[in-house]
Amino acid sequence: MVKTLGTERHKALIALLVEKREAAGLTQTELAAKLGEYQSFVARLESGQRRVDVVEFLELAELLNFDPAKAIRQIVGSRN
Structure with a gap:
């Protein structure tokens, strides 16, 4: 598997x-x-x-009040 830190999707x-x-x-605090x-x-x-794992991502979505599925679609779409 390719390293993900620093990739366009990670950014x-x-x-x-x-x-x-x-x-x-x-x-941040x-x-x-x-x-x-x-x-x-x-x-x-x-x-x-540092990478963000899926569980952390879901917790961040909950705390920051955003739809994680929509966010993933946005990230994937930004690559195309």
Whole structure:
């Protein structure tokens, strides 16, 4: 399997997550608190240093109030 960090899809995912966090009016620190993590956890996600697994993605979608299926379609569509 190809490494995913730094790919166009990974960059699109990160951009989407940052956009959704900002739209929710949350700082990295506030989102981290909701996740039960440190701010550095969110910073690593948003800087592309860490992958987001499916379970984390679903939790982020719930906390940031977005439709995860629609977001995936948007990411896949951005590649075409």
